[in-house]
Amino acid sequence: MNYMLTADVGGTKIATALLNEAGVIYAQKTLPSRTESAETMYEQLLLAFQYVLNEAGVREKEVQFIGVGLPGKVDIMKGMAIYQNNLPWRDFPLVSRLQNNFPTAEIMIDNDVYMAAKGEWLAHQLQNELMAFVTISTGISACFIQKGEVIRGAGMAGEIGLTYVGRDEKETLEEKASGTSLTKKCVNRLNLQSKDAVIQLMDRFVQGDPLAQEIVTQMTQDIAKGLHQIFCVLDPDIIVLGGGVVNHQPWLLDLIKKELKKLVVNPVQSGIEKRLRVSKLKAEAGLFGAAIAANAMK
Structure with a gap:
């Protein structure tokens, strides 16, 4: 089975979910953001991912796709968090770092509002x-x-x-x-x-x-x-x-x-x-949008 990890990263909290390719949610977890440094923030994201994997009994190598939404300027081609006003990431190589932890996964990052918009587009059944x-x-x-x-x-x-x-x-x-x-x-x-x-x-x-x-x-x-x-x-x-x-x-x-x-x-x-x-998806718009972005890489 193909599993997807999604995350909606903000200055106050990190919301994560584990889904299958049909969009069924197996586990969700929200943790407070740790903005002391770029590394503490990244480690907190990994911890949030680990929570949902453990809850669902899924291993890292079983994750095929990862979608992450985050605020501010994002370079989706280079996979970098360029500038986030409320996060400590500056030109942070988020995709390559995640690739080290999830070597079998395809990874997509984008602006969090863009991710949420993708979720709402689908929820409102637009074409x-x-x-x-x-x-x-x-x-x-x-x-x-x-x-x-x-x-x-x-x-x-x-x-x-x-x-x-x-x-x-x-x-x-x-x-x-x-x-x-x-x-x-x-x-x-x-x-x-x-x-x-x-x-x-x-x-x-x-x-x-x-x-x-x-x-x-x-x-x-x-x-x-x-x-x-x-x-x-x-x-x-x-x-x-x-x-x-x-x-x-x-x-x-x-x-x-x-x-x-x-x-x-x-x-x-x-x-x-x-x-x-x-909004039809409310607070989960970002998670579903990230899932759509991850699913599009198949």
Whole structure:
């Protein structure tokens, strides 16, 4: 039987899974990231892989394919983690290192948002459409897929979080509406502790707290501005919203649709808000996307 290892690597945790070629999950494990050094981070990834292999009773030499998604800039041809803002890897030869531990496996790495987008593409049963996957989490980023192929540009396509949306020309979408931004506002304006601040913010919004409603409404307005830019430039058939902020509060979709509709000034864009969707795979989008990437190497 062909086994696949997948990993979704982030600055706070490493999620791993062992699947067969049909996509059936045999084991899953999530460990905290160890960002003290490049080596501790790599060893933690290996440990997470070892957990799922041991649970399923599978040996390293039985693994045929490995797919890993990680943040930041990735050179998929050289198999290198070029730069990750929240990880200690700089020009780290991830594929060659993994090859030493799994000599019989074919290995694919890619940007984590790109990996998650591949998972959502399959989950939404798309074929010839143009899809944008936008993740709203610690940061904000996007991936564009047309007819099953990722649009990469010169290598960093999809950094929608870097676009300017505020009155101050230096205010980016990520600085205004990411989970990190919301946490800072919760601490500074609502006097909340940073741990679980966004969840508490959303609870207060639902309860009708005026300040919480102001913060969340501003966030949805800024997200809508970023999405409107995507519609103006690429006119995708569908935009899928994912990431922790939306995954845990799917009701935000209706608020964002409402704000997006307000931005339409030309009738040719009428109804674009109806093309918004929420993630179907939620937190497992990256793992399934990595499995798709690994499976494509067969």
